[in-house]
Amino acid sequence: MTPAAPAIRVQNVSQTYGAAGDPRRVVALGGASLEIARGEMVCLVGPSGCGKSTLLNLIGGLATPESGNIWIDGEPVRGPQPQKVAFVFQESALFPWRTIQENVELGMEFQGVPVSERASRARESLATAGLSAFASHYPRQLSGGMKQRAQLARALALRTGILLMDEPFAALDEQTRMVFGEELSLLLANAGKTIVLVTHSLTEAVFLADRVAVFSARPGRIKQIVSVDEEHPRRQSFMTSPKLAQLRNELYDLLHDEIRSTMNLPAAEPGQ
Numbered sequence: 132m133t134p135a136a137p138a139i140r141v142q143n144v145s146q147t148y149g150a151a152g153d154p155r156r157v158v159a160l161g162g163a164s165l166e167i168a169r170g171e172m173v174c175l176v177g178p179s180g181c182g183k184s185t186l187l188n189l190i191g192g193l194a195t196p197e198s199g200n201i202w203i204d205g206e207p208v209r210g211p212q213p214q215k216v217a218f219v220f221q222e223s224a225l226f227p228w229r230t231i232q233e234n235v236e237l238g239m240e241f242q243g244v245p246v247s248e249r250a251s252r253a254r255e256s257l258a259t260a261g262l263s264a265f266a267s268h269y270p271r272q273l274s275g276g277m278k279q280r281a282q283l284a285r286a287l288a289l290r291t292g293i294l295l296m297d298e299p300f301a302a303l304d305e306q307t308r309m310v311f312g313e314e315l316s317l318l319l320a321n322a323g324k325t326i327v328l329v330t331h332s333l334t335e336a337v338f339l340a341d342r343v344a345v346f347s348a349r350p351g352r353i354k355q356i357v358s359v360d361e362e363h364p365r366r367q368s369f370m371t372s373p374k375l376a377q378l379r380n381e382l383y384d385l386l387h388d389e390i391r392s393t394m395n396l397p398a399a400e401p402g403q
């Protein structure tokens with residue numbers, strides 16, 4: 132590890148799905164670049180289909196970019212690194228035939244955590260995610276939001292330096308989501324983890340992030356970065372503050388035309 136290297140470095144990364152000549156061919160990412168410092172929390176926001184999940188998967192080593200480079204701790208990414216990087220996926224990735232506790236333990240099994248440690252670490256992270264009472268339930272017995280929290284518990288139990296989260300709160304109702312955002316902010320404030328979180332909620336992005344990276348429409352690249360200069364952990368008073376509202380509006384203005392272009396609508400006239 133190079134001490135001065137950023138935790139994550141993405142340089143001019145492009146990704147295309149589908150073979151040349153295939154009418155379904157899609158250029159998902161078109162030269163995205165981003166540097167994330169150790170311990171930093173960066174939120175990715177952008178129109179649907181602009182390549183956010185694609186970028187997260189590439190950072191996690193789940194696929195190889197068509198061009199460009201990605202480094203973690205100064206080392207080129209060549210595949211998944213379960214010791215360093217944990218994932219919370221956009222779609223539930225819990226095994227239906229295992230209880231929640233067993234699902235959390237499975238992640239550690241893949242990572243090579245000794246059997247003797249798995250159960251206690253699973254219990255600890257389930258408590259953090261507010262799921263202690265549901266450890267012996269099966270995924271089908273949980274609500275959508277609880278399943279996402281179970282995925283978060285599984286990722287936290289891995290104790291990796293990097294956590295990649297793809298819309299982890301999408302299934303939570305807005306109020307629970309905000310309260311959970313506060314909990315997460317508290318939880319992560321002292322964890323020293325480097326976090327990349329994809330979200331469609333601009334409020335959530337501002338509330339949680341040190342910096343918010345705004346994507347352009349597909350083929351995605353990072354159009355602008357908005358810094359959120361506010362101490363962690365963030366409190367409810369920040370959630371309802373004019374400062375948060377102003378930053379959220381700034382993000383909305385940046386995204387507005389990108390979203391119109393995704394929907395094939397003309398850019399709005401100024402003042403509209």
Ligand SMILES: Nc1ncnc2c1ncn2[C@@H]1O[C@H](COP(=O)(O)OP(=O)(O)OP(=O)(O)O)[C@@H](O)[C@H]1O
Binds near residue numbers: 159181186
């Ligand atoms: N495995 C795949 N095979 C083919 N095309 C894909 C695949 N994964 C993604 N795509 C395409 O790449 C583009 C970017 O997808 P991606 O999932 O990265 O977007 P996203 O920004 O995460 O969108 P959302 O906000 O809706 O989750 C989309 O047009 C999608 O159809």
Ligand SMILES: [Mg+2]
Binds near residue numbers: 221297
């Ligand atoms: Mg996505």
